[in-house]
Amino acid sequence: MGGGLSGLTAGIALAQAGKDVALVSAGQSMMHFMGGSLDLLGSDPSGNDVYKPLEAIATLNSKHPYTKIEDVSRLAGVAKQVLERVGLATTGDTTVNHWRITPIGGLMPTWLTVQGMATVADPDQMPWHSVTLVNIINFLDFPTKMIAAGLRDRGVQVDVKAVTLPELQVLRQSPTEMRSTNIAKVIERNDLIMKLADEINAQVGKGCDMVMLPSVLGIASGDKASQLLRLINVQAAYLDTLPPTLPGVRMQAMLRKHFTALGGTFITGDQVTGGVWEGDELKGVTTAKLEGDVLKAKHFVLATGSLASRGIVADYNHMYEPALGVDIDDLGLDRTTWAKLDVTEAQPYMEVGVATDAKLRCQRNGKTVANLYAAGSILSGHNSVKLLDGAGVDMLTALQVANNILNQ
Numbered sequence: 161m162g163g164g165l166s167g168l169t170a171g172i173a174l175a176q177a178g179k180d181v182a183l184v185s186a187g188q189s190m191m192h193f194m195g196g197s198l199d200l201l202g203s204d205p206s207g208n209d210v211y212k213p214l215e216a217i218a219t220l221n222s223k224h225p226y227t228k229i230e231d232v233s234r235l236a237g238v239a240k241q242v243l244e245r246v247g248l249a250t251t252g253d254t255t256v257n258h259w260r261i262t263p264i265g266g267l268m269p270t271w272l273t274v275q276g277m278a279t280v281a282d283p284d285q286m287p288w289h290s291v292t293l294v295n296i297i298n299f300l301d302f303p304t305k306m307i308a309a310g311l312r313d314r315g316v317q318v319d320v321k322a323v324t325l326p327e328l329q330v331l332r333q334s335p336t337e338m339r340s341t342n343i344a345k346v347i348e349r350n351d352l353i354m355k356l357a358d359e360i361n362a363q364v365g366k367g368c369d370m371v372m373l374p375s376v377l378g379i380a381s382g383d384k385a386s387q388l389l390r391l392i393n394v395q396a397a398y399l400d401t402l403p404p405t406l407p408g409v410r411m412q413a414m415l416r417k418h419f420t421a422l423g424g425t426f427i428t429g430d431q432v433t434g435g436v437w438e439g440d441e442l443k444g445v446t447t448a449k450l451e452g453d454v455l456k457a458k459h460f461v462l463a464t465g466s467l468a469s470r471g472i473v474a475d476y477n478h479m480y481e482p483a484l485g486v487d488i489d490d491l492g493l494d495r496t497t498w499a500k501l502d503v504t505e506a507q508p509y510m511e512v513g514v515a516t517d518a519k520l521r522c523q524r525n526g527k528t529v530a531n532l533y534a535a536g537s538i539l540s541g542h543n544s545v546k547l548l549d550g551a552g553v554d555m556l557t558a559l560q561v562a563n564n565i566l567n568q
């Protein structure tokens with residue numbers, strides 16, 4: 161249940177192991193907000209940057225989902241391999257974090273970054289002397305002034321340029337159309353990569369040792385995005401834009417394609433509405449569209465996301481899991497303590513999620529459900545915005561759940 165990073169990772173691992181897997185997903189996932197980097201642990205609970213993620217993970221409190229992973233280092237390696245098998249080569253590993261450049265010009269520690277994106281090994285030592293930042297004219301999701309200011313603060317000389325093509329003019333008629341995904345469609349469908357490369361090369365002056373571009377290519381695969389980089393006369397790389405973020409959109413498309421190539425069934429645009437229970441065992445689930453039908457299985461994985469994807473829902477007084485009514489771990493919070501008034505503080509409600517046992521099995525009315533597991537951002541016990549551990553928790557808990565099912 162749930163076609164985001166966690167649901168797809170679990171689905172792929174189980175289909176790869178020969179299981180018959182069906183995945184029901186209500187809608188698009190948070191991957192449309194994720195950039196080209198996957199975080200394992202970028203910040204400790206006190207807000208300090210993490211350089212060596214495995215060392216910092218060993219110090220996390222017992223509520224954190226990583227404490228339910230048998231071997232974080234090994235599964236992190238498996239996660240990287242899954243991405244590679246799907247066609248997403250990444251740089252980075254668990255020994256030391258590298259830094260990604262955010263769409264507003266900051267640097268953030270991260271674990272894996274899709275190849276072709278600009279990264280920095282040491283935040284105190286920028287690898288470029290002179291950068292040319294090239295935007296698409298009228299593309300507002302790439303705030304070049306902020307990115308340039310961030311790079312200049314770190315001693316980099318930055319030239320800001322912008323290019324366009326006649327074919328992109330049509331998108332400009334409405335600012336809502338000038339989005340990364342639409343730009344990619346126009347350039348890729350009309351085979352405009354060479355033309356775009358010529359425009360970019362014309363803007364690059366002498367002395368420039370890096371061209372940085374908004375991530376506006378590569379909607380279904382990374383081929384076109386790589387092709388453009390090869391055609392630029394100097395070293396070139398992409399930066400994340402504001403959402404929709406193409407590397408995440410592409411990651412979702414490629415994971416989904418791989419899952420179905422392994423024989424998985426992807427039921428999209430439908431929503432799990434309830435469970436069919438026999439005692440404490442889940443026998444099947446009902447969905448909004450398969451009226452009267454029950455999807456039966458031996459094992460179930462709940463990967464329906466957190467509040468943003470409605471995997472968890474809050475009313476005035478409670479937070480609850482709406483699909484199957486499994487127990488929530490409210491961490492002792494109530495509505496008066498869910499939120500802090502200062503929005504920049506870690507918000508306690510973000511750590512609320514479903515309760516699971518040591519094997520990541522859900523609980524219902526206080527009892528463990530032996531064949532229902534949870535994975536990803538629906539889990540309680542961490543705040544991915546503050547700890548920068550989103551994709552790591554999603555992929556590692558999904559792989560652990562797949563292992564738990566296979567070893568049951």
Ligand SMILES: Cc1cc2nc3c(=O)[nH]c(=O)nc-3n(C[C@H](O)[C@H](O)[C@H](O)COP(=O)(O)OP(=O)(O)OC[C@H]3O[C@@H](n4cnc5c(N)ncnc54)[C@H](O)[C@@H]3O)c2cc1C
Nearest residue numbers: 162164165166186187189190199432465469536537550551
């Ligand atoms: C703005 C933003 C930027 C981020 N950037 C990064 C980043 O750069 N790097 C990083 O590592 N992490 C990042 N994260 C965190 C990361 O995006 C999440 O951890 C991750 O996407 C969560 O994946 P998931 O599969 O658990 O849930 P989701 O992606 O939320 O997927 C849940 C899926 O379940 C479906 N669903 C919900 N209810 C039902 C139902 N009843 N039946 C069937 N399907 C259902 C939803 O439609 C959705 O498709 C970011 C998060 C945000 C909010």
